[in-house]
Amino acid sequence: MTSPALSPLAQALARTDFAENWYRWCDAQRDWAAEATGTYEEDSLLTASGGFAALPASEFMRAYRAAGADVSRGSTFPGPRHRSFTVEVAEGPTVCSLAVRLGRGLNSQECRLAVLADGERQGEPEMLHAIARDIRLSRGEPDPNPPYPRPIIGSRGQLEVVSRGIVDVLGQVVRGWAS
Template sequence: MTSPALSPLAHALARTDFAANWYRWCDAQRDWAAEATGTYDEDSLLTATGAYAALPASEFMQAYRAAGAEVSRISTGPRHRSFTVEVAAGAVVCGLVVRLGRGLNSQECRLAVLANGERQGEPDPNPPYPRPIIGSRSQLEVVSRGIVDVLGQVARGWAS
């Protein structure tokens, strides 16, 4: 039995270290502060009830900007907190639409690649992209830095 062929986007992701990092980004028990370059007075988002305090979309957007991406807000309001993250390599732009979960710091992501302004294939309808629940500001820093790195790898790979 043969496995289905990978889409161009899935193939581009397979050439990165994305798969290995996916599980790491979702690890709530990891010492994220040890991997972060910044220090945060209020790092942990864990509340007394055991849930995580939701961060504003602007804080997520700033983390992706600090990691080197171009970031634009798509929507506002408590129901639709979303933005785009883009990394370019020449005429190729690897972009990610990020929608934050309501009441959670989860990220639902949709990947797309544009070459000379034209979409290259369709996004996977069931993408295997990270949906980590961010439990600390240091985790947000490390995860956003990792995702921006993967976007750059995909854009550079597509451009070559």
């Protein structure tokens, strides 16, 4: 199998630990409370039926704000879903803009990233799950299974760790892009 050519955005993410972390952030079996810095009275979102209680978009937005990003309701995702928001991390005139759409009845996060320099979009927005796979394949790693996971938030500790990690990676990308 030929490894994919990486876009400039994927190349920027490949210079961080994003690809490894993306698959870790998607691991519902981890002990997220051990990795979180906050403590949560009601951490687990597991329900009696074995699913996860859906969190409101506002709780996701608060987590990304607490991680240091600017967050606004709504996103650039097309379609009728309203459980979306935009996360932005800036360095001077350069901005990483992450459109996040939450799954219906799930706490899954579908994330599409774009970089803007001086207000001009740098290439087309790209899905984070696809970039993570492309980076791994470009390094000669085997095709991940599943190939395109999304983080499904099963606890408030996981939400904290994932939002903090994503904001950190966006900061690394925007600082690298701006220099």
